[in-house]
Amino acid sequence: MIVGIGTDLCDIRRIQATLTRKGERFAEKVLGPEELLVYRQRTARVPARGLRYLATRFAAKEAFSKAIGLGMRWPMTWRHVQVLNAASGRPEISLRGDLLPWFDARGWKAHVTVTDEVDHALAFVVVETLAP
Template identity: 55%
Template sequence: MIVGIGTDILQIPRLVASYQRTQGRLAERILGPEELSVFHERMARNESRGMAYFATRFAAKEAFSKAIGLGMRMPMSWRYMQTLNDASGKPVAHYRDRLQTFMEERHYHAQVSISDEKDMAIAFVVVSYGTPIVSGVTRPEDMLG
């Protein structure tokens, strides 16, 4: 059963400007630990792809917060929800701390879709109740960047 649907779209240059204005602290405030690690790796290889990664994760968090109906208030927190990729590249939502408890107590599961194109990033999230569809990977440390 679908509990909620959320979507978010953003202009990547606006996020880049905020990132530069905060001298990179914005990424540390928004991204969870595993996301931040992937972000740094991607930035080292290609700055524009690194920022696109950051933008899609930012959009996924916004879409997720809308889908669960909380916005950005506890137990939802920027760093408590992470979007990581499984071995096939599929984006998968992972939760930490109070958000993980919130999701488990309600038997909620999220499906995430993200995309970017030049100056735009978008995310779409569907939160459902019941048994999740498992992609075979459940731990953040098993995810690829």
């Protein structure tokens, strides 16, 4: 059974403006440790790819916070949610910190998809219960 749906549309130009103002601190605030490594690798190769990666992760975390009904309040934090790619390339939600036991106690599973095009990044999250 679906317990929550969240979506977020992010203007990549807004993410770029924030990076220009705050520098790498912004990426460090939004991204978890594994995401930060990918972001830095992509940025080093092609800065636009790093920017798009950051924007899709930002959108996914916003969408996830809506799907679980908390918004950005404890135990939901930017760094407690990571969107990592499976070997197949499919994005997957990975939780940590206090959010992991909070989420697991409810018997939920999250599904995420992300995309970007020119100036926008979009994420869609569905949270379902595993119990019938």
